[in-house]
Amino acid sequence: MNYPIWDVPLTGGGLLIAAIAVVHVFISHFAIGGGLFLVLTERMGLRARDAAVLEYARHHTNFLTLVILVFGAVTGVGVWWTIALVNPTAVSALVHLFAWVWAIAWVFFLVEIVAALVYRYGWGRMDARTHQAVGWVYFGSAWLSLLMINGILTFMLTSGKWPETQSLTDAWMNPGMLPSLAMRSAVCVALAGVYALITSSQLADLALKERMVRYSAKWVIVGAGVIPFAGLWFAGTLPEQARFLASGGTPMVTAFTVASVLLSGLLITGTVFGPMLFPRQTHVTFACVLAALALGATGATEWVREAVRKPYVIYEYMYSNSLRPADLADVSSLGLLASSRWHVPAKSDWNDPVKIGRSVFRVQCSSCHTVSGLNSIRFATRGWDKALLDQQIQYLNTLKGAMPPFIGTDEERGGLVAYLISLQAEGPGASAALPARSEGERLCRR
């Protein structure tokens, strides 16, 4: 309404966000866990005066600090970059509310990068104590930046006391913050272990391999073992509607929830019965399968986290289509298009309901529906007649899909109906072939 809308044909912008977000979540948690892994492995080697273990830790520093860390940074910027293109109003709200939190996270992030570069440079150059200290600064600042950002992420789902108090502290210290932090920290540990399994399973020295594979497997088991408990704690803080969506309310979301739990279970089982019991026999292919399970579990969990937020993008503050419940009354009386800066049809088109409807659709529905691609509106309304459409749109927030309520004047609703009917006439695989469904038929179907 306030910003131009980026038209991404067929998939809509949401899929772009999902794609980059999954990659980012995987890499960034791995980067943080990897920092801890390096420091602790180095410490183990130092205590045991074991040159082979030290060499193993040193061997992975380049990849973790120069590749994973930087890619974590770029993809993280990329997530917000993409969300800002798809939903600028929501990003604007988060940026304005949390500016200081972002800024603090940025300081930690800068320290993390510098420390990681110095840690890499210092291998074999610095005395061991200093090098360990640098490593702790690297891991510590990485985790602190997770601490800051995590509060923003959970705020979008559990806004807590903020709607009443409007205090930044309440917004950041929201109910989901601590459980999610526990969960994410555990994910970091598990992912570091998964990566270490891939590398340690390739060691040629069998005695060293046995030690390092067992050691890495412990990381996976400890991390992945904590995840379900933290997850339950987190689920307890979810808004009722969100919990409903995840546990039976929507088949798709429920399926992903189940997938996430199953994949995590498989990861633990596989690690116990594989590397933990048979370290010498562990093959790198098996380690890669475990990594794939971990990636799957991470992706499914993040998908659920996004999906259960509907119909909001920021819980109780802003709907996915950037409209705010607080604006409902004003926009309804003034009219959606009259309140909009963009997507206002030309004066000459104000008598054309289809053109008005097209604008209404773009502003209010296109954040979740494409015309004929993903979650196609043409498909969703196939065979509906005018009266049924008009009636259903008035109760949009009670239909399946966890949609926000329709906001607009009677005239705008009429325009939206006319536009959706016009889509049926022009589109492929719709219209005449299907008999129009009546309201009675529809009610039976439900």
Add this chain to the structure above:
Amino acid sequence: MPTVIPPIDPLGLPAAAALLKALSLLTFTLHLVAMNVTVGGLMMALVYGRCREGHPGALFAARMRALLPSAMALTITLGVAPLLFVQVLYGQAFYTSSVLMAWSWLLVIPALCVAYLGLYLAYLRPSWIGDRSQALAWFSVALTLLVAAIFANNMTLMLQPGLWAPLYATSAYGIALNLGDPMLPARYLHTVLAAPVVAGLVGALMGRRFRSPDAEWAVWAWRTGVRWFHVGAGLLMLSGVWYLLSLPPRVGSQFLGASAHDTGVLTLGIVLGVVALAVAKRSAWLATVLTGLGVGCMVVARHRVREYMLYPHVNAAGIPVHADSVWAIAFAVTLALGAAAVAWLVYRALRCSGSTEGAAPD
């Protein structure tokens, strides 16, 4: 036209606009310097990477190369803060122009990933890719320059509210660019030409730092760096004149006397640059400090251009402030601690840089 300007975000600013602007300018200056080291350093590494074994240029290129992945990582990290502040202060304009050029704006992310990966492979894992590393490095430079061009595009498109609605009417698919804007090529050139200037200084400083093991090489590096600095700065000045003339007259005139402040800032920047040129042969450190301050002046000038272009449609000073002093102080404390940590880390790294046992192997 003003009807398309998005409304002010109802959540307001987290602090006085002036404070946020100061932070934005400070962090942007750091980002710009790191960017210049990266781009200019890449250019130098490529040029001297062709020297045969034994020529001082070969060692020079090798030392430059070793810096580049870190310099690029820092450029990216230091860019995050100004990105935050531009959204807080000028989100109304910034989000709009970003959406209009969505696909090219999005291209920045994969382009950065590939450019960085190219650098990493070419310079830190040459054994993996063999003799294609030079070609790969060229590819990375091209991508980096492309990223800079996309930035220049968005940073100028956001200043042109009058273009937004017509561009959107042409296409809502996020494929707009700002290519018709006379400011764009001049501004782009002016920004990119700062790269060899700053990297030249880095080269000269490298000559100073490694003086002891190889005096002959050090003199060569020093001379080469200063030469790049001089030639680059001459071109930079010319492009600056072009840029100034390409600004809309109502804005450009501010820097030519209409506004004493703005004229003063630009003049100071130029004077600092000229003095840096004059002293570069004697003291690279002094020239570096002066150039840093000069870049700071230019960043302020750039900021003033933005304010003039956007006024009165987008005006950060008019956004209500919902200050939260506890969090502002928390940020100040974190920043101080962070700066101390970075200083300690750099000190530690410099102290051990004499020993040559080598960094982490593959």
